[in-house]
Structure formats: C-alpha cells, structure tokens
Amino acid sequence: xxxxxxxxxxxxxxxxxxxxxxxxxxxxxxxxxxxxxxxxxxxxxxxxxxxxxxxxxxxxxxxxxxxxxxxxxxxxxxxxxxxxxxxxxxxxxxxxxxxxxxxxxxxxxxxxxxxx
Amino acid sequence: xxxxxxxxxxxxxxxxxxxxxxxxxxxxxxxxxxxxxxxxxxxxxxxxxxxxxxxxxxxxxxxxxxxxxxxxxxxxxxxxxxxxxxxxxxxxxxxxxxxxxxxxxxxxxxxxxx
Numbered sequence: 001x002x003x004x005x006x007x008x009x010x011x012x013x014x015x016x017x018x019x020x021x022x023x024x025x026x027x028x029x030x031x032x033x034x035x036x037x038x039x040x041x042x043x044x045x046x047x048x049x050x051x052x053x054x055x056x057x058x059x060x061x062x063x064x065x066x067x068x069x070x071x072x073x074x075x076x077x078x079x080x081x082x083x084x085x086x087x088x089x090x091x092x093x094x095x096x097x098x099x100x101x102x103x104x105x106x107x108x109x110x111x112x113x114x115x116x
Numbered sequence: 117x118x119x120x121x122x123x124x125x126x127x128x129x130x131x132x133x134x135x136x137x138x139x140x141x142x143x144x145x146x147x148x149x150x151x152x153x154x155x156x157x158x159x160x161x162x163x164x165x166x167x168x169x170x171x172x173x174x175x176x177x178x179x180x181x182x183x184x185x186x187x188x189x190x191x192x193x194x195x196x197x198x199x200x201x202x203x204x205x206x207x208x209x210x211x212x213x214x215x216x217x218x219x220x221x222x223x224x225x226x227x228x229x230x
Contacts, residue, residue: 023185033217044223046221102147106158
C-alpha cells in the first residue's frame with residue numbers, strides 16, 4: 001500500500017517570504033499522480049497543484065510550484081510571496097494511475113501560519 | 117457552476133442513534149467519493165461510486181457504515197448505531213470520470229457523537 005508522509009506538522013512564514021512544505025511517499029508503482037490540497041478553516045479542500053509522475057517538468061500555478069524528485073519519492077511545495085490568505089492546512093496526496101485505485105491517499109498535513 | 121454540496125453542515129447525535137449524511141456532486145460528474153477526516157486517523161478513504169458500477173467499499177471501517185447513490189447523482193452515507201469514535205468530518209468529492217484525476221471536494225459534515 002502507498003503511504004504519504006508530511007514531516008512538518010506546523011510551519012510559519014513571514015508575509016511576502018517563501019516557504020517550502022515537504023512531502024515524501026512510498027510506492028512501487030511507476031505511474032501515479034501527486035497533489036497538494038489546501039484546507040482553510042472553512043474545511044473545504046481546495047486543489048492547489050498536481051503533478052503527473054510521467055512528466056519530468058515540475059508543475060507551477062502562479063505563486064505555487066513543486067519540486068518533484070521521482071527517484072527520491074519527494075514532492076515538496078514552494079509558496080512564493082506568501083499572503084495572509086495562504087494560512088491553512090496543506091495536505092499532500094497520492095493517487096495511483098492504475099485501474100481500480102482511484103482514491104486519494106493523504107499525508108497527515110502541515111499547518112501553515114502566515115505572520116503579517 | 118455550483119460545487120459539491122453537503123448537508124447538514126454539522127450534526128450532533130447521541131451514541132447509538134443512526135445518522136444520514138448527504139452529498140450533491142457537481143452536475144455531470146460520474147465519480148463520487150467519501151472520505152473521513154479525524155484527529156487520530158487523518159484523512160481516510162471510505163467508498164467511491166462510478167456511474168452504475170458496483171461501488172468500491174474497501175475503506176468502510178465497519179458494517180455500521182453504508183452508502184448509496186441514487187440515479188447516479190446524490191449520495192447518502194449512513195452510519196448506524198453511532199459510536200463516539202465515529203466523530204469526525206465526513207468529506208465528499210466528485211470528479212468527471214475515472215479518466216480524470218482531479219477530485220473536487222465539498223465543505224464536509226462535522227459529526228459529533230455524544
């Protein structure tokens with residue numbers, strides 16, 4: 001079974017600074033998807049960014065980018081120019097690309113605080 | 117368009133009672149998922165539905181948990197004889213289909229069992 005590990009239960013960053021959230025995963029599969037979701041106090045999980053394992057290029061979405069290291073099974077999220085609205089729980093998630101395995105496997109999450 | 121909606125937003129019940137949680141997926145989405153988020157266990161997969169296929173129930177923690185999806189749209193998660201350890205946030209997600217990997221989540225139902 002796949003596992004996802006987020007080793008930083010809490011992180012903080014100064015407004016306008018850059019922060020990196022760590023995620024590692026364990027899998028024997030070669031094809032899969034990786035995601036970062038944001039969960040603000042409203043509870044709704046919001047997709048931040050996704051990465052297809054077969055793509056070597058790191059995904060980017062505006063101020064959010066990932067550092068995907070397939071061999072190391074590492075998938076970190078970098079948030080640039082942090083804003084107060086970025087404060088939330090961040091979850092790293094894994095999904096197999098194989099048939100019959102469509103559920104997401106989540107890490108325990110990292111609580112990000114943004115200091116004004 | 118409208119996102120995934122869930123009701124009720126919060127539910128408080130007494131131990132031993134049955135509860136029903138509802139999920140309305142995004143219109144046109146054929147895949148629907150239920151997850152549970154608790155302090156001790158994090159986010160866990162419970163069950164998913166795809167069209168008219170038999171659901172994947174592999175994540176349901178006990179036979180007190182069941183779910184159905186009527187008409188390929190609305191889904192209801194039922195917990196019978198609730199226990200205190202069932203207290204959690206129950207999240208529903210939908211996606212356009214199996215070939216599309218992004219799941220869109222609803223706001224969840226917070227269940228408290230006294």
